[in-house]
Amino acid sequence: MLEFIRNPWPWYVAGPLIGLTVPALLLVGNKSFGISSSLRHICAACLPANIPFFQYNWRKELWNLFFVAGILVGAALATLFLANPDPVVVHPKLAADLAQYGITDFSKLVPTQVVNWSALLTLRGFLMIVVGGFLIGFGTRYAGGCTSGHAIMGLSTLQWPSLVATCCFMVAGILMANFVLPFLLAL
């Protein structure tokens, strides 16, 4: 049993568990599943700066910040106590591709050879860490949601605008990963 928990969980275990977050939040307190809004609440709480978009009672949305804090702590607990002892298994073709750019360490969930503190000062690191993060924050708010709010919550409640958003996420991700990221990694 412990063996099963320590090994990477298959999609048919993880997916349904994530899907259950939708009714869990709805039944516990009538909350719609969504994570990127937490970034907006942080802006509203820390630096609203008279911007209308951040002028609302963020205290009513505190639950969302507790939720993301839980994600951080849960991830830390899983890493400390339930860690998979083996490196991440990576598709051989991806591994061969990444090796060209010096990414050979699969022991962590992020490519530490590219994403680390000293890489921040390189063009490649800056683009992948700072610009990448900016696109996540700007894009999700512009789209009104992320993978959780649109792809999971939105599709679960049959909202067609969420389907549009989800398709855009995927199309852009496919273009970036296949046609642009190779050039970024080669920098």
Add this chain to the structure above:
Amino acid sequence: MSTQVFPPSVEEEIRHQDTMCVNESVIEHRWYDNLKYMAIGLAFGVVFVKAEIISWFRIQEMFRFQSFHMYGVIGSAVVVGMLSVLLIRRFNITTIEGETVVLASKTFNKGQIYGGLLFGFGWAITGACPGPLFAQIGNGASVVLVTLFSAIVGTWVYGYFRDKLPH
């Protein structure tokens, strides 16, 4: 810090623009009631790490069509979410405090296309959506704090230029 108070209709409109909770509970909650959501987040974070959903490598495999894993995760999550919502509606299941479950509907605007594309680029670069950012930090990748901070800045910049952007 004072927060401007809007009439309920305006407040609701602002909250509707998001996946925020628009169905205001009449029940007074204390801060520690929020711990329930932290508990759900905790479970969520464990699943994120154990199923390697926060792995940059899994996201690359997804976008390169080299693995079914992430498609299976998102697909089955949507199916379970859909069935749950269906059951909640069908049997009028109420919250644990006896309130009717209210689902906000989203209206279409072009932001879902432009913003969706921009987010997709960021997702493929960082291998993370907003949830996994928090989980990657918990996983020990401390430099992702910078990514998260940058995402907060991105959100703020969007708020600043919101009126000038096509929607």
